[in-house]
Amino acid sequence: MSQSSQFTLLSERRFAPFFWTQFLGAFNDNLFKTALLVMLTFDALSWTTISPATLNIVIPALFILPYVVFSATAGQIADKVEKSRLARFVKMLEIAIMLVAGIGWMSHTLWLLVAAVVGMGVHSTLFGPVKYAYLPQNLKPEELVGGNGVIEMGTFVGILLGEIAGALLVAHKPYGVPMVAAATLIVAVIGLVASYRIPLSPAPEPTLKISANPLAESIRNLAFSRQNRTVFLSMLGNSWFWFYGALMLSQFPVYAKDYLHGDHGVFVLLLTVFSLGIGTGSLLCERLSGRKVEIGLVPFGSIGLSAFGIDLYFASLAYTNTAAVDLAGLLLQPGVMRILADIVLIGVFGGLFIVPLFALIQTRCDPRHVSRTIAGMNIMNALFMVASALMAMLLLHFGATIPQMFLATAILNAVVALYIFSLVPEFLMRFLAWLLIHTIHRVEVIGVDRIPDTGPAVLVCNHVSYVDAIVIGAASPRPIRFVMDHKIFATPVLGWIFRTAKAIPIASAKEDPWLMEKAYVDIAQALHEGDLVCIFPEGKLTATGEMNEFRGGVAKIVARSKVPVIPMALRGLWGSLLTRDPGNLFERSYARGPRSRLALAVGAPVAPQEATPEYLFQRVKQLRGEWK
Incomplete structure (x- = not known):
């Protein structure tokens, strides 16, 4: 239809x-x-x-x-x-x-x-x-x-x-x-x-x-x-x-x-x-x-x-x-x-x-x-x-x-x-997400039917901007529990949105080993309850527009919870105001203009035994293509 x-x-x-x-x-x-x-x-x-x-x-x-x-x-x-x-x-x-x-x-x-x-x-x-x-x-x-x-x-x-x-x-x-x-x-x-x-x-x-x-x-x-x-x-x-x-x-x-x-x-x-x-x-x-x-x-x-x-x-x-x-x-x-x-x-x-x-x-x-x-x-x-x-x-x-x-x-x-x-608060969070993708951006969603209607799954995606979670959440037909860096989770205004969406903050073992272990426990509990959980395996925002290598956290998650992993890729966000693009702020705003176009591509599910960081990196990179 x-x-x-x-x-x-x-x-x-x-x-x-x-x-x-x-x-x-x-x-x-x-x-x-x-x-x-x-x-x-x-x-x-x-x-x-x-x-x-x-x-x-x-x-x-x-x-x-x-x-x-x-x-x-x-x-x-x-x-x-x-x-x-x-x-x-x-x-x-x-x-x-x-x-x-x-x-x-x-x-x-x-x-x-x-x-x-x-x-x-x-x-x-x-x-x-x-x-x-x-x-x-x-x-x-x-x-x-x-x-x-x-x-x-x-x-x-x-x-x-x-x-x-x-x-x-x-x-x-x-x-x-x-x-x-x-x-x-x-x-x-x-x-x-x-x-x-x-x-x-x-x-x-x-x-x-x-x-x-x-x-x-x-x-x-x-x-x-x-x-x-x-x-x-x-x-x-x-x-x-x-x-x-x-x-x-x-x-x-x-x-x-x-x-x-x-x-x-x-x-x-x-x-x-x-x-x-x-x-x-x-x-x-x-x-x-x-x-x-x-x-x-x-x-x-x-x-x-x-x-x-x-x-x-x-x-x-x-x-x-x-x-x-x-x-x-x-x-x-x-x-x-x-x-x-x-x-x-x-x-x-x-x-x-x-x-x-x-x-x-x-x-x-x-x-x-x-x-x-x-x-x-x-x-x-x-x-x-x-x-x-x-x-x-x-x-x-x-x-x-x-x-x-x-x-x-x-x-x-x-x-x-x-x-x-x-x-x-989910109502307001979804409203803000809806405003973002209908006023500032025009979002094309490819393969969203690959996100299961029911049951648990881990979503993995490249990390381009501070609003990645909002874009993905707005495109998904189901609520998503996002795992994100505790510093981004604490960002003023955006942090309130992430908390209302029941996001899971995580830190590295060097920064806060207790918070890291708590995050994995919370992820396992969310998957056990049949939720969707989304992680950004790079662990940080890209500073160049290119993808960073995927860390081993995703392997630890699927080892504990045997659920399918769904690769996704954001295209077209690099260079927007809420990225780490080092270019001139005003030049970036003018070049992109209002209602800039971006896309979210969703790939076929990957079985948990195949979901290694290296394999998922390649799948996400293929989905993203050359469009940053």
């Missing part, structure tokens, strides 16, 4: 039927829910005596309730039952729910429609764990980010189109109600047809016993997820995004009406640009990540969420129109393009934030527990969405304006991001 071919997945049976099944589910959920809310807002007296404001709070809450109660059980079911079979069952359930809703629509019976809302919440709860556990089973590792991006794009576009369709159909007098009843049933049937094309996806735990106590299972589920700190904090970051997004979206109707002085079309425009932004950001992840799970995009996304959330506050203050406008009139108002740009960019950076988190959770959690992990995340998502509603009510109670709520959320996002990234 080519770099830009994530859309080719839509032509393949292992992905396309599943995509359309989940797309139609998201579309139908929102078509039904929006039609009901619009009908109860504008025609409430013919259905109930309950106030529209109360119904607009209660109905979304009833939809979310099953996520809190049944997500853990849904995760167990998804790990126990073959996924295509489960998808078909969920679609049959959707048809039954839409038949009940149809009776409610046609008989003017509100409690049947409310029961259908809860039913659709159950439908979405059951399908949620399947949705993200299916992907790592059926996509290659290099397709996972692109596949998640397409799924996220499809989900938000489905939500958007469903909301628009629901609002338009129910407002079509006098046939709006029958049209909604028919449309939701037809969409559910089409979803069932699509689900029959989903290929078999075996259950990872077919003997799993389903717990009869959803609450106890929810607690066990979250406790299990907490054992993997990185995965749990990624789940927390994902739920935070839903907090941020739910608070923003919930205020769009009032913002469109009271601040932009627009009609319903203006509200739809805000939804549209936000959803298109999410879809765009989700699709950009594959290109920006180099088709691997690049968690360095998460801090980048978080920065954008805060920056453009804050600017949305100032853009709202600068908007001066007070006359009622329709969609066309709004677009003519001064300052409105800045507001729309902020909203679409919040969506774009939201996509960059959420897709790598999904991919990280899928690849780092226990493969037998993926569905239950996703179910635990759904519980957290629902609780965070409830918390966002409570925060909105609290801010409004204390007199906050909608723009002030946007500002408070953007600032709070920065605080939450710093907290999460301080607990898992």
Whole structure:
């Protein structure tokens, strides 16, 4: 597959039927829910005596309730039952729910429609764990980010189109109600047809016993997820995004009406640009990540969420129109393009934030527990969405304006991001590495598929610059434990990055024999735990651009840990600012220019019995060639 071919997945049976099944589910959920809310807002007296404001709070809450109660059980079911079979069952359930809703629509019976809302919440709860556990089973590792991006794009576009369709159909007098009843049933049937094309996806735990106590299972589920700190904090970051997004979206109707002085079309425009932004950001992840799970995009996304959330506050203050406008009139108002740009960019950076988190959770959690992990995340998502509603009510109670709520959320996002990234510094380390290879350098990676997806291995590479470890780490699909000279490890700023990446400092026997022996013990332990360990066998940076001889440390490592050794070579870094090139600093900077080109070549694995320093030196030298 080519770099830009994530859309080719839509032509393949292992992905396309599943995509359309989940797309139609998201579309139908929102078509039904929006039609009901619009009908109860504008025609409430013919259905109930309950106030529209109360119904607009209660109905979304009833939809979310099953996520809190049944997500853990849904995760167990998804790990126990073959996924295509489960998808078909969920679609049959959707048809039954839409038949009940149809009776409610046609008989003017509100409690049947409310029961259908809860039913659709159950439908979405059951399908949620399947949705993200299916992907790592059926996509290659290099397709996972692109596949998640397409799924996220499809989900938000489905939500958007469903909301628009629901609002338009129910407002079509006098046939709006029958049209909604028919449309939701037809969409559910089409979803069932699509689900029959989903290929078999075996259950990872077919003997799993389903717990009869959803609450106890929810607690066990979250406790299990907490054992993997990185995965749990990624789940927390994902739920935070839903907090941020739910608070923003919930205020769009009032913002469109009271601040932009627009009609319903203006509200739809805000939804549209936000959803298109999410879809765009989700699709950009594959290109920006180099088709691997690049968690360095998460801090980048978080920065954008805060920056453009804050600017949305100032853009709202600068908007001066007070006359009622329709969609066309709004677009003519001064300052409105800045507001729309902020909203679409919040969506774009939201996509960059959420897709790598999904991919990280899928690849780092226990493969037998993926569905239950996703179910635990759904519980957290629902609780965070409830918390966002409570925060909105609290801010409004204390007199906050909608723009002030946007500002408070953007600032709070920065605080939450710093907290999460301080607990898992790998996010920031990968972000800095990503910046290095996408701003200062253009990096070509050759043979990266030779780095094993799982299991231990020793990587050996020539040592050219102070940022070799960052370049290699950014190019690798997996985290790497680097062994480096203790002096470089102690370098200001860079040393902090190396410590966050769990690098292993080493010294010569002459300098510090205790530190040297400790380094070998740490290396053996890392390899025993299945990690990748990278060493620079030259033991020092080159001062001439030519490779120094390889020392015997690598032989000592493989003698203790019988693991494959993978030779690698950096090309094109010599002469950059962070090398020991004795040339004039300014001449070097000017000659190389911005976005200078370099490469990392990865060779075939070498068996441990063949991994002598002399043989590895020749292999690395051949990989490097004449390009220093």
